[in-house]
Amino acid sequence: MNPVARLRSSSRTPFLQVVKTAVAVVAAVLLCRVLIDGPFPTFAAIAALLVVQPSINQSFVKGLERSAGVVLGVVLATAFHLLLGDSVWVVLAVIVLAILLSWALRLTPTSATQVGISGMLVLTAGVVTPNYSADRILETVVGAVVALAVNAVIVPPVLLEPAHLAVARLARDTAAAFERIAIGLTEGWDAARWDEALRQARALRQQHARAEASLTAAGESLTMNPRGGRHRTILQRDTAIAEHLRVLVTRVTGMTRAIRDNTAPDLRSDPVVGSIATEVARIGADVRALSARVEATRLHHVERDGFTGTGGEDTAATDHALTAPLEVVRPNSRHWVLIGALLEDIRRVREELLGEDD
Template identity: 25%
Template sequence: MKKSKKNQNKSSLVWKMAIASAVSWEAAKLAGSKHPYLAPLSVILCLQSTIDQSVRFSFHRIAGTVIGIMLTSYLVSYLQMNGWMLGLLLLGGTYVAKWLRIDETVLHQVALTILLVFTFERHSKDYAMDRIIDTVIGVVIAILVHMFLFPPDYTKRAADSFQTLAHQLSDTLSDLSKWVQSEWGQGKGNIMEDKVNNLLQELHTAKEMLQTASESLKFNPIRKKHKITLARYQTEMQKMNAGYEYISNVVKTLKEWEKEGDLSSSDKRELGNDLQVLNEFFAGFKGIQLGETDNWKQKEQNVLLESLRSDMQSHPQPSQVYKDSFFLETKKLLKSL
């Protein structure tokens, strides 16, 4: 599915690049440009993976082009055309850009503009002005095409990543429950720590995917509903983060506890049941589709949490340090859910 989605995104980019380049070339010719290829050049460079990235890159390209032309166009006709002179112009122009504390992307655009103006301005006196006009034309067309022709949207991929995380978190809690109830004393601590590390990687992946999805919807005029969906996922991600922290701390506690070997049958039953309830709670997140949770599943999750909270209150005050740590971590998690 992920490979298919990537291919779909690439196909969309191919069509956008071709259409926007053709339109920008013709628009530049209509504007009187003698160098219409400069407009599609901007299109090709400015079509980034999200509209937000395209807008920022476009701004940097226009700023760098203007600064480069201002620093070069007047001097170029009086200078010899050789590598040493080009090097001096680049050094001076980019140093001015650095002194202005502008973005590094703008600095690259300044250098590119200096190179092209140095090369072509002496052969065509209209090159510098054409470059500014055609750059603006290309930028505007690239952004408009990006916004209205299959605008990038990573909401579904973010949802899939979130559900994968929920599934892995739920499975880890299930493994913890089995460890306590039936596999105690078998030295599973190191195995569980590896699972915690894998869970952390999945958590980072899901967070990054949510961030990418949020950025993909900036300046997207036709995906307002998905913005609400992603806001919901951002809220639910806090619960996932709390779940990871809980598992990480509990694994450390259980690993030390196992070394002591002191875990009664009643402790195994109580701790295992508590972990199983949390497993079922997080398993419910796998049913979320684009932010819409089944009402029955949500009620079921709430019942699970309330039952666990009641159990926490009814348990006698732990007298053993490891058991005390486990119950404190569980209560802390319940407060954040």
């Protein structure tokens, strides 16, 4: 692999964040020039560069981490300078001690790195005095506060749309997995086609993990965000739907594997299997309807659109395609294990869709 390619990211940072970072650096430096009489406010510029993050909550955390690291680094460097001077060996001793102190205190990587950098900059930037050290700490705080304010004022990012679309796609693909089972049972697929169906069903687990990651990022973007209030209802509903889909993904994968492992040429001739295929097709219709309701919800307007479940939503009733559970009077002697497993999976999926308790 080309080493130069490792220097480039797979995606660009949003241009708005680039603009906010530039604004934060300029504002922090100019404010420090007014408040503090001294050299160029390097600490303020560095703080502004690091604190502007994709979300306000992340900016707040970065500001705390950087401020804590600077305070420790500056205090450590000032103490060593007053005791031992500012020779090269003193600078090296401060850096090594900063690394060990950060490890002992279990500081985050951001704070740990900042302790050593701040101590080194204080000892190498000029004559160290108590006022000099206090000014460097003040610079850092000003830079962090300015960056946090800029990130909050200039169109705070809301990452709800990617999560919303991910949940809708997951519901749609889960519906397709149920529909594949119904088609396969009706047409009498061979082992090769069931292998492909199982591969597609198993891929839903990774898709669900990506949807959950998107929901986490969306929640992060709404924390401490003044624009977050109107979006939280959709996020809560999408999170509840994703939890239901987690159960459905597990069930559809298990059903597909059970059929793949136990399929036989005469399976489709069993009358109960035909009824099972019908019920699974109805499950697919219900899940596809759920996907349509998610996609129909606009992010700028929260609609109460009728998903019932354990997520605690007070929504309108939804018509379901599922009928009453199937009853088998006389089990098939060759396929009764598979039929029983599929019937139990259908029962559990039905309870999940209707929000019934076990």
